[in-house]
Amino acid sequence: MTTSISHPCFGPTARASVGRVHLPVAPKTYARTRFAPATKLPAAMMPEDAVALLDELIASGKKIKVVGITGPGDPLADFDATYRTLKMVREKYPRMTLCLTTLGLGGEKYAAKLAELKISHITVLVDAVDSATAENIYAWIRPSTKNIPLPEASKLLIEEQSASIKAFKEAGLTVKVNTTIYHENVAQIENIALTMKELGADILGLPFFIPEKDSEFSTVENEAVATARELAAKHIELMDPWPRCGASTELKAPTSNSLPKPSNRRPNVAVASSSGMDIDLHLGHARRILIYGPREDGLACLLEARQAPEPGGGGSRWEKLAEILDDCFVLLCAAAGDNPQKILAANGIRTVISEENVEGTVDVLYGGGKKGKCKK
Structure with a gap:
């Protein structure tokens, strides 16, 4: 099944001519998979600083059409920073396409506010629909400031993701689900696709895990990936072939390219x-x-x-x-x-x-x- 949804971030219209910028304003994370390197989360920018850098990019001639919040942590883990950023962008650039990517924890209580900002779509990262599979994928899941046992946290994650997707759809938002294919969940992909469709998700992306060099982990075989995509396509529309969000610019804090510059007024x-x-x-x-x-x-x-x-x-x-x-x-x-x-x-x-x-x-x-x- 090919993509029929018209959207600047996925489908036939998503080409390299679509300028997209990710604003790194999310300072906290909810979870880490067993396959991600155990590194310290990069520093997040203040919303005002990120929007100032967006202004600079646009003033320099960059044709930015999409602004997304995808990290360095989860946009819903510190919703105030996310909301403030998106609100400032919406007020300054009313025609800008806005989106965010989240694990989905806590999404139910924020759906209405995101809809008020006319968010184009929300991507929810769903790698499992049963807690046993989630336990095999995640190293830890921390929904709040306190650690809870992984089995308990995995069940909570599955419940929260389902509730969030339903809430996002009820608020009138487009929901894209991304499911990374691992050895641990490749046999579950059809069930994930069916479950996401039942929850109301609009489209499913199926990237496959690519390990770092010299990693102990391995990528799922091409044949298994192809089979998983074929089975999933029976139930829900798939990304075709896999995300082409256009020319992407990452703002990271701080780098020599993103640091502020002196001006005549402020030298x-x-x-x-x-x-x-x-x-x-x-x-x-x-x-x-x-x-x-x-x-x-x-x-x-x-x-x-x-x-x-x-x-x-x-x-x-x-x-x-x-x-x-x-x-x-x-x-x-x-x-x-x-x-x-x-x-x-x-x-x-x-x-x-x-x-x-x-x-x-x-x-x-x-x-x-x-x-x-x-x-x-």
Whole structure:
């Protein structure tokens, strides 16, 4: 069965000409499969920072038509960040196609709010419809802040995914299900397809697992994959041949390509550092802020130190800091709470979390030392 749904992210219209950008604003994850490397989750961006970078891409001439939230964690694990991002994009770019990818935990309570934003579609990652198979696929599932036994968590995952898909459909959303084919679930693919169709899902994607080099795991044989697709197609429409979402641009935090840039109005960098050597202070603990910027000869150097507002005062403290740093385009610190980051971002100041060397990081922000380093 070929794809008949008209959509910029799947089907006959999905070609490389469709520009898509993923905004990495989801900081938390719900689960990890046994096949994923046990690495630390990459840092997420603040919604305001991600939207600012989207603005930069569009201003530079990139033809972005689709904005998705797919990571680095699960978009529903911190719904406030996801909703805030999508709402800002919708208000700035009313014709933009919006989507997200989720494991589906907690989706039932967020379906209506996502529908209000006219989300194009939601992709739900469903690799099993029975808890025994889920136990063989996942290393852990953590629906909340507390660990629960995998057998119990697997049952909860199956229940939550079913409830979420139903809720998404009742809210009028298009639901795409992605099922990765592993040895552990290849025999269950037809049952997954049938179950997803009964729940109301619109389309099913069937990528197959590709292990990393020298991995102990192996890919399912092509013949088994073909059989699984053939059986699934009897019950639900399939991606054809498999996702072609168009030209994709990932915004990751922070990289040399995604870091903020100085402007005529905001030429300077603010740094929370106890010694001037390393970025080592939590923003809330900083009593003074070091200001780096270009001298008359264009070299970036330490210009001065400014007194930070006294602790206390809630949001007004960060509004005052934004005034103090009104000529800065970025603030470097070892850590910062969500509220100060939101307020600073709203005032045009990006917050970048880092524990690197001050001089080296400042150097990167001004182009990687192409003009040379400041001699004190």
